[in-house]
Amino acid sequence: MLAKTYGSAVYGVNAYLITIEVNVSKGTKYFMVGLPDNAVKESQQRIEAAIKYLGYKMPRQKIVINMAPADIRKEGAAYDLPIAMGIMAASGQISPDLLDQYVIMGELSLDGSLRPVKGVLPIAIEARRQGYKGFILPKINAKEAAIVNNLEVIGIESMQEAIDFLEGNSQIKPVESNTREVFFDTLNDYEADFEHVQGQENIKRALEIAAAGGHNVIMIGPPGAGKTMLAKRLPSILPPLTLHEALETTKIHSVAGKMPANSALISVRPFRSPHHTISDVALVGGGGIPQPGEISLSHHGVLFLDELPEFKRTVLEVLRQPLEERQVTISRAKLSVDFPANFMLIASMNPCPCGYYNHPEKECVCGPGVVQRYLNKVSGPLLDRIDLHVEVTPVSFDEMTAMRKSETSAGIRERVIKAREIQTDRFKDQKKIHSNAMMPPAMVKQLCSISPSGKTLLKTAMERLGLSARAYDRILKVSRTIADLAHSEEIKVEHLAEAIQYRSLDRENWAG
Known part of the structure; x- marks a missing residue:
């Protein structure tokens, strides 16, 4: 007897329908075809144990399982449940009537209970697109699909519940989720707030500019100056995610298996902080069947690289193209997958190995040339793609113990949102440009015109600092953002001067 069930495979951030055909006929042995990986092949033992544990019979006949289309590789244990239901239907132990109305996914334990699976959101989207009535999956993943x-x-906890539901022996209420309610309830759930930061007003200003224009930042300062503390608070002043952005971000985290248990939606901007031992594949994504890396998990959020020179050079160099293109393409022999990677990069570093070069009080003990070699670990082309270079100095005792209140993240965020609204109006006719940092060179010339006195100032800075053409564009973009924060249509000399000062690593006194 032949029975069909339906599952799904995820490639990139999209899902594709998989038809699982099970034929039970005269003979012996168990055959599985259709490019299954080892985890899928090993499902035989899990399925047999679960079927027997629940009191049913594993057919002692020839079982052929075909996973179509046969040219797409199937991986993972999430196919256990649809294969098991197919075997039960093909052997006449359950009715096949409702099997063609549902997409079924779930990993089986030996006692028939279900474990959570990855990629639930894109699978649910594809199931609806293909016209299926519903999606049967582990209960722990149900909120995400809902x-x-x-x-x-239909969220279930065991294979027995799936059988009872498909046989009509029990009614399971579909899991429902008010997407907009979930989204707006958790929109401002940030643990860290700028009101807890004493002093560092110049760094807060730099991060406000970065948030307002979507600019990348590097902070240079001695150990304990507060670089990591400030970086962790950056998401709290970024504009709230839109519902579309939240769904996009949730899809990526769902595919990567990074969704928190029983959660439905990621509604706050992600903040990812990988360790400096990370590999280039883990950062940009990859694998036999490509999986999203840290830059994609940071989509619509912040990627924080602490102690930047400690990262391997090859890891940092692979960032260059995604920073420009806002996406990364992973190519393999049989497929090519695009992952979105529209993130803000914020990096921190010590100025030298000992950490005290240019320190106002402590003396640097690094030998001649050591500071330059340390800074050279970060390539010039990568630094050119970072708009703001900010020096972080230690907070004095008087500032730390001052009783005055610092401005809250909410207050800063209001100014950032107003600046972003100006940019939204400016780029309303552009599909792929949403902030000043995304402007291509041609648009920079058009939208960032400066006065003759501004040109003189910028020319002097370019000659003295030896800035590249890309750094020139970065200065103009940052000055445009500063003007937006000041609600000024023109880029004034003071806006340009402030933007130029955020190129610390281009100055002669840095390891000169």
Whole structure:
């Protein structure tokens, strides 16, 4: 007897329908075809144990399982449940009537209970697109799938519950989720706030400019100056995610298996801080079947690289193209996958190995040439792609113990949102440009015109600091953002001067 069930495979951030055909006929042995990986092949033992544990019979006949289309590789244990249901239907132990109405996914334990699976959101979106009535999956993943409307999401805890539901022996209420309610309830759930930061007003100003224009930042300062503390608070002043951005971000985290248990939606901007031992594949994504890396998990959020020179050079160099293109393409022999990577890069570093070069009080003990070699670990082309270079100095005792209140993240965020609204209006006719940092060179010339006195100032700075053409564009973009924060249509000399000062690593006194 032949039975069909339906599952799904995820490639990139999109899902594709998989038809699982099970034929039970005369003979012996168990055959599985259709490019299954080892985890799928090993499902035989899990399925047999679960079927027997629940009191059913594993057919002692020839079982052929075909996973179509056969030219797409299937990986992971999430196919256990649809294969098991196919075997049960093909052997006449359950009715096959409802199997063609549902996409089924779930990893089986030996006692028939279900473990969570990855990529639930894109699978639910594809199930609705293909016209399926519902999606049967582990209960722990149900909230995530339920944000897709017009689809019955049936959350179950065991294979027995799936059998009872498909046989009509029990009614399971579909899991429902009010997407907008979930989204708006958790929109401002940030643990860190700038009101807890004493002093460092110049760094707060730099981060406000970065947030307002979507600019990349590097902070240079001695150990304990507060670089990491400030970086962790950056997401709290970024504009709130839109619902579309939240769904996009949730899809990526779902595919990577990074969704928190029983959560439905990622509604706050992600903050990713990988360790400096990370590999280039883990950073940009990859693998046999490509998975998203840290830059994609930071999509619509912040990627923080602490102690930047400690990262391997090859790891840092692979960032250059995604920083420009806002996406990364992973190519393999049989497929090519695009992952979105529209993130803000914020990096921190000590000025030298001992950490005290240019320190106002402590003396640097690094030998001649050591500071330059340390800074050279970060390539010039990468630094050119970072708009703001900010020096972080230690906070004095008087500032730390001052009783005055610092401005809250909410206050800073209001100014950032107003500046972003100006940019939204400016780029309303552009599909792929949403902030000043995204402007291509041609648009920079058009939208960042400066006065003759501004040109003189910028020419002097370019000659003295030896800035590249890309750094020239960065200065103009940052000055445009500063003007937006001041609600000025023109880029004034003071806006340009402030933008130029955020090129610390281009100055002669840095390891000169």
